[in-house]
Amino acid sequence: MSPRTARTRARLMAAVALAATLLGAAGCTSDGPSAASGGSGASGSSGSSGSSGGGPKQQEYKEGRLRVLASSELTDMEPVLKAAKAATGVSVDFTWSGTLDAAEQVASGKADGRYDAIWLSSNDYLRLRPEAASKLANETPVMSSPVAVGVKPQALARLGWKPQEVTWSAVEEAVAAGKLTYGMTDPVHSNSGFSALVSVASGLSGAQSALTDADVRTAQPRLREFFKGQKLTSGSSGWLVTAYAKRGDVDALVNYESVLLSMNDRAKEPLTVIRPKDGVVTAHYPLTLLTSAPAGARESGRLLTEYLRGDAAQKAITEKTFRRPVAAGVAPAAGLDGERRRELPFPGSRSVADGLLASYENELRRPSRTVYVLDTSGSMAEQDRIGRLKSALTDLTGSGSSGTGERFRDREEVTLLPFGDKVKQVLTHVVEPGNPGPALEAIRGDVGSLRPEGGTAVYGSLKAAYQHLGQGNADAFTSIVLMTDGQSGDKVQDFDSFYAGLPEGQKHTPVFAVLFGDSDRKELTHITELTGGRLFDATDGNGSLDGAFEEIRGYQ
Amino acid sequence: MRRILGIALAVLLIGGVIAVIVIGGQGPDHTPTKSVRGVIGSEKSEFFRDPDVTKALAAKGYTVKTETSGSWAMDQLALKEYDFAFPSSSEPAQEIETAAGVKGAQTTKPFFSPLVVIARANAAKVLADNGLVRMSGKNSGTLLMGPYLKAAEEDRNWQQLTGANAFTELAGRVFIKTTDPATSNSGALFIAATSNVANSGTVVSDDAGIARTAPLLRKLISVQGALEPSTDDPFRAFISGSGEPLILAYESQVASLLIQKQATGEAADMVVLYPDTTVNSPHTFVPISEKARELGTLLATDPKLRELAVRHGFRPQEGVAEFTAATAPYPGYLNPGLTGIRQVGAPTVKVLMALAARAKGQGDTP
Numbered sequence: 001m002s003p004r005t006a007r008t009r010a011r012l013m014a015a016v017a018l019a020a021t022l023l024g025a026a027g028c029t030s031d032g033p034s035a036a037s038g039g040s041g042a043s044g045s046s047g048s049s050g051s052s053g054g055g056p057k058q059q060e061y062k063e064g065r066l067r068v069l070a071s072s073e074l075t076d077m078e079p080v081l082k083a084a085k086a087a088t089g090v091s092v093d094f095t096w097s098g099t100l101d102a103a104e105q106v107a108s109g110k111a112d113g114r115y116d117a118i119w120l121s122s123n124d125y126l127r128l129r130p131e132a133a134s135k136l137a138n139e140t141p142v143m144s145s146p147v148a149v150g151v152k153p154q155a156l157a158r159l160g161w162k163p164q165e166v167t168w169s170a171v172e173e174a175v176a177a178g179k180l181t182y183g184m185t186d187p188v189h190s191n192s193g194f195s196a197l198v199s200v201a202s203g204l205s206g207a208q209s210a211l212t213d214a215d216v217r218t219a220q221p222r223l224r225e226f227f228k229g230q231k232l233t234s235g236s237s238g239w240l241v242t243a244y245a246k247r248g249d250v251d252a253l254v255n256y257e258s259v260l261l262s263m264n265d266r267a268k269e270p271l272t273v274i275r276p277k278d279g280v281v282t283a284h285y286p287l288t289l290l291t292s293a294p295a296g297a298r299e300s301g302r303l304l305t306e307y308l309r310g311d312a313a314q315k316a317i318t319e320k321t322f323r324r325p326v327a328a329g330v331a332p333a334a335g336l337d338g339e340r341r342r343e344l345p346f347p348g349s350r351s352v353a354d355g356l357l358a359s360y361e362n363e364l365r366r367p368s369r370t371v372y373v374l375d376t377s378g379s380m381a382e383q384d385r386i387g388r389l390k391s392a393l394t395d396l397t398g399s400g401s402s403g404t405g406e407r408f409r410d411r412e413e414v415t416l417l418p419f420g421d422k423v424k425q426v427l428t429h430v431v432e433p434g435n436p437g438p439a440l441e442a443i444r445g446d447v448g449s450l451r452p453e454g455g456t457a458v459y460g461s462l463k464a465a466y467q468h469l470g471q472g473n474a475d476a477f478t479s480i481v482l483m484t485d486g487q488s489g490d491k492v493q494d495f496d497s498f499y500a501g502l503p504e505g506q507k508h509t510p511v512f513a514v515l516f517g518d519s520d521r522k523e524l525t526h527i528t529e530l531t532g533g534r535l536f537d538a539t540d541g542n543g544s545l546d547g548a549f550e551e552i553r554g555y556q
Numbered sequence: 557m558r559r560i561l562g563i564a565l566a567v568l569l570i571g572g573v574i575a576v577i578v579i580g581g582q583g584p585d586h587t588p589t590k591s592v593r594g595v596i597g598s599e600k601s602e603f604f605r606d607p608d609v610t611k612a613l614a615a616k617g618y619t620v621k622t623e624t625s626g627s628w629a630m631d632q633l634a635l636k637e638y639d640f641a642f643p644s645s646s647e648p649a650q651e652i653e654t655a656a657g658v659k660g661a662q663t664t665k666p667f668f669s670p671l672v673v674i675a676r677a678n679a680a681k682v683l684a685d686n687g688l689v690r691m692s693g694k695n696s697g698t699l700l701m702g703p704y705l706k707a708a709e710e711d712r713n714w715q716q717l718t719g720a721n722a723f724t725e726l727a728g729r730v731f732i733k734t735t736d737p738a739t740s741n742s743g744a745l746f747i748a749a750t751s752n753v754a755n756s757g758t759v760v761s762d763d764a765g766i767a768r769t770a771p772l773l774r775k776l777i778s779v780q781g782a783l784e785p786s787t788d789d790p791f792r793a794f795i796s797g798s799g800e801p802l803i804l805a806y807e808s809q810v811a812s813l814l815i816q817k818q819a820t821g822e823a824a825d826m827v828v829l830y831p832d833t834t835v836n837s838p839h840t841f842v843p844i845s846e847k848a849r850e851l852g853t854l855l856a857t858d859p860k861l862r863e864l865a866v867r868h869g870f871r872p873q874e875g876v877a878e879f880t881a882a883t884a885p886y887p888g889y890l891n892p893g894l895t896g897i898r899q900v901g902a903p904t905v906k907v908l909m910a911l912a913a914r915a916k917g918q919g920d921t922p
Contacts, residue, residue: 124782129817133739134632138624139598141789146795208713209729210781277724282798284789291633294591298623306605327793328818340676340725343799345781349917 061116061297066304069111070119071191072096073237073259074285076321083316084307090300096236098189098554099125100357106290107131116297121145121191121256121283128350137141137298138289140305142324143314146280146341147192147199150260150271155180155251164339167278168203172222175229182252183232183244187360188405189554191283192237194357196254199281200226201356202344203285210345216356220364227364233477235554246532247508256283261322261335279342284326290308296300354404362410362433365411369413369476369556371465373458375484376418380452385485386516392546393447396553397440405553408443410436413476415468416446419461421489426468431477458488459495462511462527466498478509479556481549482527485517492526499530507531512552514538516545566598568894591619592848595633597644597741598624599669599806600839603868612860618851625717626785627741628909631655640848644741644806645837647810647905656844664852665838667862667870669808670894671745673699673732673829674794677802678723680827683730686717689829695889698896699829701753704732708775716895729779733790733800736783737912741837742804743783747773747911748835748902757833760911770914797822807890811879814886828889835902839870 061067074094085091095115098103102120105111107129111118118126126132149171156163159174174180185193199227202211204226205219231250234240237259245254245267253260259272264270287308289301305312314325318333325332332338347353372393380386393416398407408414410433418424427446429439465480499507510533513524516540528535534555538548596604603609604622613620625633627643628651635656636643643649646665653659675683680697683689688704691697707730714726737743751760754769777783784790791809793799810828813819820827841852857863862872866882880892891897902908 090726127782127785133629136785137633139785139789140624141792144793144798148796207728208711209779278727280798282793284793284796286789295637299621302621302623324796324798326796327815328795328823329820331821332797338797340723342725342727342798343793344728345779348778348781348783465557 048088058509061294064089067093067115068117068119069097069115070094071103071121080316081322088303088307090304099191099194106135112292116293117301119287123286124346136288137291139286140306141284141286143317144284145256145258145283145323146275146282147195148257149254149274156272163272163274166274168276172226176225181231181250182230183240183250184230184254185234185240186554189235192255195281203278211347211352215488223364226268258322275341279344279514358404361404367411367476369478370556371480373461373465374418376450376452377420377454377456379486386452390447391499392549395546397444419452423461455489456486459489459490463498480511482511482513484519487520514548558607589619590847592639593621594640595625596622597627598788609864622883626739629739639845641842642840646840649840649842661843664841664856666839666856667865667872668835670808672807674803674805675827676801677825682717682720685719693888696828697816699831701831701833731779733803742787745835749833752900753833759901765912771913773915795822808869830891830897833898871918
C-alpha cells in the first residue's frame with residue numbers, strides 16, 4: 001500500500017470510528033450533544049465525544065437512515081433532527097469531517113456507497129475539485145452563519161472598541177500591539193477554521209474581489225502578525241470552546257457566529273460577538289445528496305430537506321442554534337444582529353485555496369512543539385501493537401509529495417519519548433522549512449527503532465514530557481500525545497502534584513491521550529481532564545490508531 | 557418514411573386505446589397513478605413540492621418525484637434512472653435528449669421566467685445615482701447593461717460610486733453574483749446576454765466573437781470567486797440577510813414570494829432589476845421514459861396546473877394575462893409586460909459553452 005493510500009484509509013477509519021448516531025442520542029444528557037458542550041474535556045466520563053457513540057463501522061444504507069458526512073458543529077442540530085425524524089421518518093447518521101478530508105473523500109469516489117449525503121458548512125472548496133461536480137446531486141442551503149470574532153467585554157473595553165466599527169485590520173493591529181489573543185480551529189481539519197482563514201486573508205489583503213495568489217502574497221506579513229495572536233488551536237469547534245473556557249487568559253475566539261452565540265447562551269460571561277465591518281465569509285450549510293446514493297436515500301434526503309426548509313424547522317433552527325433562517329417570513333432569533341456586511345468571496349481556484357492553507361500550516365501559524373509519549377512496554381509486542389504504532393507514526397511523516405496537513409509541518413519540533421519502566425529516550429527533530437526531508441527521514445528512523453520492553457511508567461514519562469517542553473521556544477503550540485496500551489505502573493498522585501506545581505504557561509499544554517489495547521479509560525480521562533486535553537479512542541480495530549493520530553493533528 | 561409514420565400512428569392509436577380503457581374503466585376518482593421520477597432545475601422544486609400541485613397531478617394520474625440539478629449538468633447524470641428531465645431552458649434540452657438516448661423526443665415548453673437581478677435597496681439606489689440603473693418604482697427598475705458592463709470592464713469598486721460610502725456592506729468590486737455558467741442555466745443565460753452586449757448587440761457566433769467578448773466575461777466571473785451551482789443558494793443567502801448585494805435570479809423566485817405573501821423581512825426591501833438586454837428561454841420538458849411522455853403537455857395545458865405555475869411565479873405559455881392578473885395585487889416589484897426589455901437570441905450551445913469555459917478561465921484567455 002502506498003503511503004498516500006494508507007493515509008486515506010487511516011482517515012476513513014477514523015471517520016468511521018467517529019460515526020455518531022444522532023437518533024441514538026436520546027439517552028444523552030439534557031445539555032445536548034457532548035461535542036457541542038465541549039467533548040471529553042468537560043463532560044465527565046463520556047470520553048471522546050465522537051468515538052464514544054460506538055457507531056457502526058461500515059453500514060449499508062438502511063431505509064430512512066441517511067448516512068451523512070458532516071461538519072462537526074452540526075451536533076447542535078440534534079433537537080431539530082429529532083423533530084424531523086418524528087415528522088418525516090428520516091433519521092441522520094453523522095460522520096464528522098473537516099473540509100479537506102470531505103473534499104478528498106467525495107472527489108476520489110471514496111464517499112460513494114459509504115455516504116448518501118454531505119452536509120458541510122459550505123461546498124465552495126469541494127467544488128474547486130472538478131471531479132466532485134458529477135458526485136453532487138441535490139444541493140439545498142439550509143441555514144446561514146457568518147464567521148465572527150467573539151471578544152471578552154474586558155478586552156473590548158481595554159481596546160476601546162465599538163463593536164460595530166471593528167475591522168479585521170483593527171484585530172490584526174491589536175494583536176500586533178500585543179493587546180489581543182484568540183483561539184481558532186485548525187483550517188486543515190475544521191470547516192470553521194477554514195472559513196475564518198479565508199475571511200482574515202480577504203480582510204487583511206485588501207482584495208476587492210476574490211482572492212488571488214498575489215493577494216495572499218501581499219497579505220503575508222500582516223497575516224503572520226495576525227496569527228501570532230492565536231494562542232489556541234483545535235480540530236473542532238466544540239473542543240475549542242471547552243479549551244477556551246478552561247484557559248481564561250485568551251481574549252477572543254474566531255468562529256461562526258452561531259457557535260459563539262450558543263456558547264454565550266450557556267456562559268457566565270458572554271462574549272461580544274463582532275462581525276467585522278470589512279466583511280465576512282458566510283456558511284450556508286447546503287445539505288447535498290450524492291449521486292451515488294441509492295434512490296431510496298435520495299428520496300429520504302428530499303423529504304428531510306423539504307422539512308428543514310419549512311417554516312417550523314427554520315424557526316427551530318434559528319432559535320436553538322443561532323443560525324440565520326433562509327426562509328422568507330421566518331425571523332432570525334433574538335441576538336442576531338441585522339446590520340449588513342459585505343460578503344467576502346471564497347477563492348475561485350484550488351491553487352489559491354490550497355496555497356492559503358499551505359501558507360497557514362507552514363509559514364503563518366505559530367510553530368508546534370509536539371511530544372509523543374509512547375508506551376513501548378513488553379505488552380506492546382502482543383497482537384503486533386508495536387507494528388501498528390510504528391505504522392501510525394510513520395504515516396504522520398508523509399512522503400515527499402505530501403499535501404497540506406499530511407505530514408509534520410515546517411518548523412514543527414517533534415519529540416518521540418518512548419518509555420517502559422522509565423523514559424527510554426528523548427528524540428527530537430525540527431522540520432526545516434523548504435527542506436523537510438531530513439527531519440522526516442530521521443523521525444521515521446527513530447520510529448523504526450522502537451522496541452517493546454519493560455513496564456508502563458505513564459506518569460513519570462508525562463512529567464519528563466512537560467520538563468522537555470519547559471525548555472526551548474515558549475512561543476509555540478505545545479502539546480503531548482500519550483499512547484499507552486495498559487495501566488500505569490507508577491502513581492497518579494505524584495503526577496497531579498507535579499502538574500499543580502507547573503508554571504501557569506506550562507499548564508496550558510494539553511495531553512491528548514489515545515485509548516489503545518488494554519489501556520485504562522478512567523486513568524486517561526483523568527489525565528486529559530486535568531490538563532485540558534481530549535481522549536481519542538483507538539480500540540476499534542486495525543486502522544483506528546492511524547485514525548486517532550491523524551485526528552489529533554488538528555489539535556497540535 | 558412512410559413506414560416510420562405508420563409505426564408512429566400505430567403507437568398513437570394503441571396509446572389512445574389504452575388511454576380510453578384507463579379513463580373509461582376507472583373513472584376520474586380512481587385513476588391508477590403513474591409514478592414518475594424527474595430531474596429538474598432547482599427553481600422548480602417548490603412548484604413540484606406544493607401539495608396542490610401534487611393533488612392536481614394525482615387527479616390526472618401522476619405521482620411525480622423530483623430531484624434537482626444544474627440544467628447544464630443534467631446530461632452528466634445517469635439519466636436512465638429518470639422518467640423525465642426538466643431543465644430551465646431549451647438550450648440544454650438537446651444535450652439531454654442525446655445523453656438519454658431519446659433524441660427527437662416530443663419536448664414541451666410549459667412556462668418560462670425571465671432573469672432578473674435582485675438588489676438590496678441601498679445598492680439599487682447607488683447604482684441608480686451613478687447611472688447604472690433606471691428605477692421605475694420603489695422596488696423595481698431596469699439594469700442598464702451598457703453602463704454596467706463598462707463599470708465591470710473598468711474594475712469599478714463600490715467605494716468609487718457616489719453615495720456608496722454611507723453603506724458598510726457596499727465595498728469591493730461591483731459585480732452580480734451569478735451561478736456557474738458552465739453548469740447552471742441562469743449563469744449560462746447571463747453569459748449569453750452579456751456576450752451579446754459586449755459583441756455590439758449581435759449574437760456571438762464564431763471564434764472571433766468569442767475572442768472579442770471572452771476577456772470581459774472572464775472578469776464578470778472571476779471576481780466572484782467560488783460559483784454556486786444554482787440560483788437557490790445566492791437567493792437564500794439574500795433572504796437570510798447575508799450574501800452579495802446584487803444577485804442573479806429568476807423572476808419566478810421573486811414572484812412566488814410575492815404571490816405567497818412571503819416577501820417580508822429582508823425580502824420586502826429588495827429591488828427587482830430587469831436587465832435591459834436579456835435572453836429568455838423556456839423551461840423545457842424532456843420525456844425520457846414512456847411513462848412521462850404526456851406529462852409535459854399536461855403541465856403546459858391543464859388550467860389548474862397553469863394556475864399553480866403562476867402561483868410559483870412562472871409565466872405559462874401564452875400566459876401574460878394570467879401572470880399579470882395574478883401579480884396585480886403586488887405592484888411595484890415586477891414588470892409583467894416586460895416593457896423596455898430587449899430580448900436577444902442565445903448563441904448556439906457550442907458557442908455558449910465555449911464562452912462559459914473562457915469565462916471560467918479555461919481555454920486560452922490570457
